[in-house]
Amino acid sequence: MPTHRTVKTIFPVLDMSCAACAARVEKALAHQTGVRAAHVNYAAAAVAVEYDPAQASPESLREAVRKAGYDLQTAPGPAAADAEKEHAERFRTLKRRTLWALLLASAVMAVAMFFDDAPYAVPVMWLLSTPVVFWLGRGFFIRAWRQLRHGTANMDTLVAVSTGTAYLFSLFNMLFPAFWLARGIEPHVYFEAASMIVAFILLGRLLEERAKGNTASALRKLMGLQPGTATVIDDRGMQHEVPLDRVRTGSSVVVKPGGRIAVDGTITEGGSYVDESMLSGEPVPVRKVPGERVFAGTINQKGSFVFRAEKVGTETMLAHIVRLVQQAQGSKAPVQKLVDRIAAVFVPVIIAVAVLSFLLWVVFGGSGGFTHGLLAFVTVLIVACPCALGLATPTAIMVGIGKGAEQGILIKDAESLETAKKIDTVILDKTGTLTEGRPVVTDLIWARGSEGLEPLFLALETRSEHPLAEALTARLKGGPVSVGSFENLPGRGVKGCAGGRTYLAGNRLLLEEHGIPVGEELLRQAERLAAQAKTVVWFADDTHAAGVAAIADRIRPGAAEAVAELRSMGLDVQLLTGDNEATARAIAAEAGITHYAASVLPDGKAGHIRRLQAAGHRVAMVGDGINDSAALAQADLSIAMGQGSDIAMDVAKITIITPDLGKIAEALRLSAMTVRTIRQNLFWAFIYNLIGVPVAAGVLYPVSGFLLNPMLAGAAMAMSSVSVVTNSLRLKVKHAGKRAGIKTDVKPHTYDKQMKMEKKYRIDRMMCNHCRMHVEQALNSLEGVRATVSLEPPVATVEFSGSEKPIGELQRALDGAGDYRISETEA
Structure with missing residues (x-):
């Protein structure tokens, strides 16, 4: 274990083409001295490396990746606008190559289908297919050769070997047809297969690149929110527009109507309404007056004001969000470990299967065995693309975490997404979390x-x-x-x-x-x-x-509704506070929380969570202060309210940027949707390969005479990757609010497992809120009863699990609380 302080950096990775590439880059970095952890995100073409700068450097990491056959971009990345232009240019280049490949390959296909008996048909197909395979598809061969030099193989190896084999076999048959005719075999050519395979795979890469660009759109939007300049007031009171990197802490910054706020600070003069939807997800502008904070990236409305810069550069809330989203999108869910192990051996296994298929056809296929074996060899290599496996998890994570960031929910890593689905108990701190603080x-x-x-x-x-x-x-x-x-x-x-x-x-x-x-x-x-x-x-x-x-x-506005929503999801909601019993009881009653504990010290909160965990519960802790940090660290899932302390936000796995407690339920639902999408992606990716490889090898030929065409295999391979990414992108349009209808994996509590019935009762002789709390607690003490009592009108809304309680039993419960009377008169 390194004794020095480690740093965590995200580097773009160049030349990756499949999940096997990602696994190889990750392995190369993980074996370097000083590297504590390395996680490659194939969908984002990036790697998050945690390393000790005293033992490793970006240059040494780059050298390790180069030895594995890839490259690492260690220089500072371009600005958001430049990155967008770079991505657009890369996409345009790939689009041009794909269109030319489709055009030429279609011409080859037309000749093969309709003019195969025409004079010079075969030379024409050769002339048209050559630029497709070796010019437009040259990247496959270059990258495959690079992998071969390092003794490895990847998806480019499969494409290069299969298309190269089909092309060279066809070229041999065109130049030396007598070799086969002398042996009684018709010398077929497969120029159309080689060219269409390249065209289809380029089309798949184009669609994949477009879809991957969409998965990262949330991050690019965030990075593009901060303006490049700011208007600063100098010592003489003059206004100057300066580059953003020249704004210093303490500078007076002017914000004009319609302008974006450049850095974080506090208003000193003037006022306006500010659109903070990029932080909170709420579309309604917030009124800002002197003394209130403003944040970089938010948009001023009609007014103007002056504020004092307090956090600049990488210290702003926006920069913090971008870092969290980058790190989270590059993290891995536990289920990804299985995919990584498969991807690491996938390509060598597929090559072995292809060779075995060829040999079996040659031995047992009769007179057409060699031809069929060659087709099976090519088709197996094409159909077994591991791209869908590599995209299944990271694309869903990138979209899910990006969507959360747009809604004011920052998810620190992918593991917390899986953990959130299993939560059955939510513990709320009082001051600053349930209340305004x-x-x-x-x-x-x-x-x-x-x-x-x-x-x-x-x-x-x-x-x-x-x-x-x-x-x-x-x-x-x-x-x-x-x-x-x-x-x-x-x-x-x-x-x-x-x-x-x-x-x-x-x-x-x-x-x-x-x-x-x-x-x-x-x-x-x-x-x-x-x-x-x-x-x-x-x-x-x-x-x-x-x-x-x-x-x-x-109590915060909407807190009672947020608690009710969590309970409707089958979660047990509890309150822990260091405040006195009377205050805890009053706040719990107002929020609709039945279980609470008062006068709890920080270590007591962590101890309470440990006891729940020992009893088999999965616990989420929601807090905002330094005193909550121990409990947040102990909980299975830690959620910090973003208006709280930096320590709480550092410890927490999820940060709610706004004080809206309703975002807790949204975060849990978003995690459920994301994990469900990951499972769907993995299912279809595995099924595709489990079915596609045997069919490509020819297992159906003895019973039905069907042998998969290499061109169809190329199209199917492309569509498998596109379908996985498209399924992930559906998360962008799903709603994680109340109407989403998404449940977590937790089993409902006892009162939710049975048939529920709700009934209203009139309560007489209540004089004050103190009386109301006594009545509510008395009714809730009964088994199978959940009651909510109001003072105006004096009504108890009682929910029974199972059979209804006799009114006499309800009255006896009230007799122990005071001189109250209950009747069945509907309010």
């Missing part, structure tokens, strides 16, 4: 006639040192008020004088110390708010309590 004033209630004192409440909290004072000052309104004799009273609140009167803001103890009376209605409201696990701040003058404010960390 910052305290806000949720309620502000005044005693009758006291609303005019709000400016004094604001004046006190403006000078307060309490951490919650910021939430109060953000909510309270009022003009400037001068407060004298101000005091911070630790553990109780603040005190000050204005207009000859004393004003207090703090807890109930502060009011009791000063003998301030509290009205019955205000007291009842304060108790209701406290029962909801909210922090209550009192405000009073020297004669009476004037009002109360409730402060809480609010």
Whole structure:
């Protein structure tokens, strides 16, 4: 194990033509000193190498790949626009060669089919097929020779040997027909087969290149989002348009209407609506004002603003996303290991099968055995293309991970895709994950006639040192008020004088110390708010309590719906928090979570996950903070909310860029769709070869007289690769939301295995949210019952698994919770 720090880099690989090539490049790199891991993505024509720079270098890695018969591009890659142009030019060149090959090969085919008895028909076919095989198809022979020099073989070897054999055999028959005629054999030529094989394989490569380009479209879109220049304000206040690499941290950057934001930063002047769909997948522009963050690649709408650059170059969120997507698309799913082992020995085995087929035909085929054997030899080599096997997994992974990136879901590697399908338990952190992560004033209630004192409440909290004072000052309104004799009273609140009167803001103890009376209605409201696990701040003058404010960390919008969606997928959703029992209970009830644990320290969260895993569960942990990092590392699948800490994002296998918890279900469904597509691709790729090779060898000839034509074999081989990539591209148009109808592989929990029945009941004598939680917990304590209770109207929606519970049993459960009454009256 290397002692130095390793680096992970993605290098483009040149001259690969099949899965066997990918396996050979990977093996050559893996055997190099200092290389910790190497993963080749054939579909992306790239390799992700993790190596120790003290023991290996890009140059040494390139030399190792060259010795294997391929090449590695170690120089910095072109910019996004240049890469797009390079890909387009490569595609155009291949398209020209393919069109010429199809045109000439079709002419050869026409002569063979309709004018084979005409004078000079054979020389004409020879003249037309020669440029197809040795000019338009020269790349096959060049690469095959390169492989032969290194003692290896790949798909190009199969094509070169088969087409070369057919061409040379036909040329021999054309020049020396008497050799066969003297032996009673008709000297057939197969120039049309050789040329059509080259044309069909070039067509397959063209379609494959086009499809592979589509699989990488998401990454190219991301790379092209960042503008090449930015408008910067200099020390004299003048605006200058400068190249992006000259923007420094702390620079003031101007964004004009319709412009793309160049780097990450915080707005200092102005405001606008910004289209952040490239980050969140949400089409609605977000309002941005001074103090709010903006991100590179997002699009400003009609307004203009100035922001301070904070992250530039490779530090921006966009650059981070591009790196993650590149690494993830180059990673391998565990199922790919089987494909790699097969690909490594595939070509030598196929050559052996082709030779064996030829020999068996020569020995047992009678007078036509040699000809049939030669055709079988050529056809086996053509039909057994390992490209479909090589494309099956990486194309699906590239499309799936690219689609996730477009929707604001960053998947770190392919292994997490397979893991996500097996998850049966989802654990949510509270602060910053299930909730917004910052305290806000949720309620502000005044005693009758006291609303005019709000400016004094604001004046006190403006000078307060309490951490919650910021939430109060953000909510309270009022003009400037001068407060004298101000005091911070630790553990109780603040005190000050204005207009000859004393004003207090703090807890109930502060009011009791000063003998301030509290009205019955205000007291009842304060108790209701406290029962909801909210922090209550009192405000009073020297004669009476004037009002109360409730402060809480609010649950995120849509959190309850997201939890309900996860539960509908058969997942057990749990809440773990370091907060107190009352707060945990209130948040869990509001989110619709039945199982929760409070006052859990960071190591306790990891321990809880270990216990679930020991019981046979597959656990996903969703968190956002440093305190979640141990639990994220312990979980089978770790999901970080992108607004959280960098450590959580580094540890997590999946990052949700936005705070939208609904993206968790989308990520799980996307993984299910991607893995299902991989399995479909592998099934068809294996079936194609299992059926195609024996048929090409001639197993059907003794019973039906059918011998596969080499031209048809070439067409079938091309279409096998195209079909696999096309199936992967279907992921781009599938929806991973609620209506996708995709389920994960997990088995539903007990309550989902049985017939469900839902019924509504009226609940009387509930006075507050505290009562509502007691009723809900009491009903949920019953076996086979899932209940959701609302206060307005006072209704319990009860879902029974199996038989319905008698109302008497439901009432007995409520008797233990308080003086509540349940009736069957429909609400």
